[in-house]
Amino acid sequence: MRVTALEVSNFRNYAALRFEPASGVCVLVGQNAQGKSNLLEGLSLLSTGKSFRAAREVDLIKTGAPVARIAASVQTRTGEVQAACIITRAGEGARKKFLRNGRSVSYAQFLGGIAAVTFMPFDLQLIAGPPALRRRFLNIALSQANRQYYHQHATYLHVLMQKNAALKTPGPVNGALLQTYNEQLADAGAHIIAARAAYVRRLSQEAATVHARWVGAAEELSIAYQPSPDISDETPAAILKSLQAALSASSALEVMRKTSLMGPHRDELSFAVAGAVLARFGSQGQQRTAVLALKAAEYALLAQATGEPPLLLLDDVLSELDADRRRAFLGNLGHLEQAFITSVDRPELPSQTARVYQIAEGRIADAPLGAALSA
Ligand SMILES: Nc1ncnc2c1ncn2[C@@H]1O[C@H](COP(=O)(O)OP(=O)(O)OP(=O)(O)O)[C@@H](O)[C@H]1O
Ligand SMILES: [Mg+2]
Numbered sequence: 001m002r003v004t005a006l007e008v009s010n011f012r013n014y015a016a017l018r019f020e021p022a023s024g025v026c027v028l029v030g031q032n033a034q035g036k037s038n039l040l041e042g043l044s045l046l047s048t049g050k051s052f053r054a055a056r057e058v059d060l061i062k063t064g065a066p067v068a069r070i071a072a073s074v075q076t077r078t079g080e081v082q083a084a085c086i087i088t089r090a091g092e093g094a095r096k097k098f099l100r101n102g103r104s105v106s107y108a109q110f111l112g113g114i115a116a117v118t119f120m121p122f123d124l125q126l127i128a129g130p131p132a133l134r135r136r137f138l139n140i141a142l143s144q145a146n147r148q149y150y151h152q153h154a155t156y157l158h159v160l161m162q163k164n165a166a167l168k169t170p171g172p173v174n175g176a177l178l179q180t181y182n183e184q185l186a187d188a189g190a191h192i193i194a195a196r197a198a199y200v201r202r203l204s205q206e207a208a209t210v211h212a213r214w215v216g217a218a219e220e221l222s223i224a225y226q227p228s229p230d231i232s233d234e235t236p237a238a239i240l241k242s243l244q245a246a247l248s249a250s251s252a253l254e255v256m257r258k259t260s261l262m263g264p265h266r267d268e269l270s271f272a273v274a275g276a277v278l279a280r281f282g283s284q285g286q287q288r289t290a291v292l293a294l295k296a297a298e299y300a301l302l303a304q305a306t307g308e309p310p311l312l313l314l315d316d317v318l319s320e321l322d323a324d325r326r327r328a329f330l331g332n333l334g335h336l337e338q339a340f341i342t343s344v345d346r347p348e349l350p351s352q353t354a355r356v357y358q359i360a361e362g363r364i365a366d367a368p369l370g371a372a373l374s375a
Helices: 036-048 123-124 129-146 147-168 174-214 236-249 253-259 284-306 325-330
Strands: 001-009 014-019 024-029 067-076 079-090 093-100 103-105 115-119 220-228 269-272 311-315 338-343 353-360 363-367
Touching: 001 036, 014 363, 024 036, 036 067, 036 079, 036 129, 036 220, 036 311, 067 129, 079 129, 093 236, 103 325, 115 284, 115 353, 123 284, 129 147, 129 269, 174 220, 174 236, 174 253, 174 311, 174 325, 220 284, 220 363, 236 253, 284 325
Parallel strands: 024 338, 024 353, 115 311, 311 338
Antiparallel strands: 001 014, 001 067, 067 079, 079 093, 093 103, 220 269, 353 363
16 A cells, blocks of 8 residues: 555645655654654544544644645555545534545545554553553554444443443432443443454464564563453353443442443553563563564554555654664565655664655655665
């Protein structure tokens, strides 16, 4: 999959831009605050429909402008796809609209049209940071490959919000209403757990393989899925039964605590090397290598699911890695149709670089490759 043209107007610090990136590894260099990450954010938005960093979507619109537009033509194995997102100021917030091949589509229909794996320094916290980061990782990876997953997850979150609101309402709790919510949560939740369990099993195998290639087989990496509740049998019917039972068993405690305590919104992922849990015992270097293996595995599984290499968006991450890890990561991805890599320094250029672009004040110019290629 590769972007042949990107058109942006009034997005972040870009007033108007048309960019026709090369295939292969495109390196975007520029000083701080020039628009490197903004460009990756725009590409990622066309893949996941969401910003990888904005808490407020209205911030994506250029200051003072009413509407932002991001559009791309993407060459996929089944032909050319046009994807666009239009963000319009609405009161204090913003409204988003999605288009596919010029026609307005829902968020769910938009999702999965452009497959991308994003990797930024923040991801280095995936191992030891809060559990919500690991659930977010699973949701993004699974939603891109599996539209059904996205639907079930959206339903689950919607019902969970209603249930939490009911639990927080002062006065006696409506038992029948809670039960209805629990039934809906169990149905959607069982699908989520089944999909996550299957995905993590494959992810763990794939990550272990690349990790072994880098550090040797003695330090075996394993990724374990720890669903809420614990399940012993991974068949969909058994998961549903366990979840239903766990929800009823925790009901009294949930009423007392006024919040939902059981279900996949409490799931965890745990990483271990040679049996030692990385979040507790791993060195910084071990954690970094494990995240690299995780991202390489996410890339490989998304390529398998879609039948072609996804886009790779690396924001500043190469400068966070030593030369060995950089080489190991890029060298492992196999056939890479297109990658966008941002960097402040030119000497950071990876050897696979196809083209270097200079970004300054929301404008892009071709920059000569130069002699300063390093690993
Ligand atoms: N809505 C907006 N309107 C106008 N400018 C914006 C908006 N949002 C962000 N910016 C500006 O965009 C600029 C570039 O941001 P970006 O994060 O892309 O920089 P960068 O090139 O990645 O820099 P760094 O190397 O520091 O990561 C910043 O100066 C920021 O203030
Ligand atoms: Mg940046």
